[in-house]
Amino acid sequence: MWKTIKSDISAVFDNDPAARSWFEVAFTYSGLHAIWWHRIGHWFFKKRMFTIARIVSQFSRFMTGIEIHPGAVIGKRLFIDHGMGVVIGETCIIGDDVTLYQGVTLGGTGKEKGKRHPTIGNNVIIGSGAKIIGSFTVGENSRVGPNTVVIKEVPPNSTVVCIPGKIVKRDGVRVNRLDHTSLPDPVIDIFEGLQKQINELKEELEQERQRNGGTRQHDAQSV
Missing domain, CATH: 2.160.10.10 (Hexapeptide repeat proteins)
Structure with a gap:
């Protein structure tokens, strides 16, 4: 002991x-x-x-x-x-x-x-x-x-x-080089992913508006 x-x-x-x-x-x-x-x-x-x-x-x-x-x-x-x-x-x-x-x-x-x-x-x-x-x-x-x-x-x-x-x-x-000044942050990663999806939806919405605007203009000219 x-x-x-x-x-x-x-x-x-x-x-x-x-x-x-x-x-x-x-x-x-x-x-x-x-x-x-x-x-x-x-x-x-x-x-x-x-x-x-x-x-x-x-x-x-x-x-x-x-x-x-x-x-x-x-x-x-x-x-x-x-x-x-x-x-x-x-x-x-x-x-x-x-x-x-x-x-x-x-x-x-x-x-x-x-x-x-x-x-x-x-x-x-x-x-x-x-x-x-x-x-x-x-x-x-x-x-x-x-x-x-x-x-x-x-x-x-x-x-x-x-x-x-x-x-x-x-x-x-x-094995893997680690940058101690930029360690991964899961919360920031989630927000960045959400922001990317929002930007993609904005682009799709703008493209849809342009298509709809072109269609209406074409219909007006036909009339």
Whole structure:
């Protein structure tokens, strides 16, 4: 147990340059406290003492602002930085040396039974506000950008950004060049599509008016 606690604290120093002392980390880092409470709740969960496990997890949520279901399986040296709003679902599996930032959601879709939350490989970094939804794997050594929404499998050694998530780098090679100054905006895309349809309807209406005007003029000349 003490070896695990020491490893958890060392992970903070490895990932957070603001960490100053073991005492400060052990008593003030809510992400660390959430992980320790989860280990207690997970022990009760494995013993099928589900109500006690949920009570522990809800107490941890109240104290830290981080919600980890006691059924989730968490590997070694998880680091949750500025963890307020982090949510980790029941069937989620997290590997070793993973980093989660504020507002990350590892969630499920629908009301299906069984494995419904993501599996996060070793050495993955998930940026602030990112949402990983569904039962698939984010491969080891991958990076998920802030506010990215991932809804399908991510290969190892990949970088994912945007909504929905797009792989922009894999094995160190750029896959799709991303212009950070002109990221896609679905709302603007909808308005542009509507404007295009309006312009097409205007052209058709004008053409119809010209045809009708020509017909009336021809009838007048015939008379």
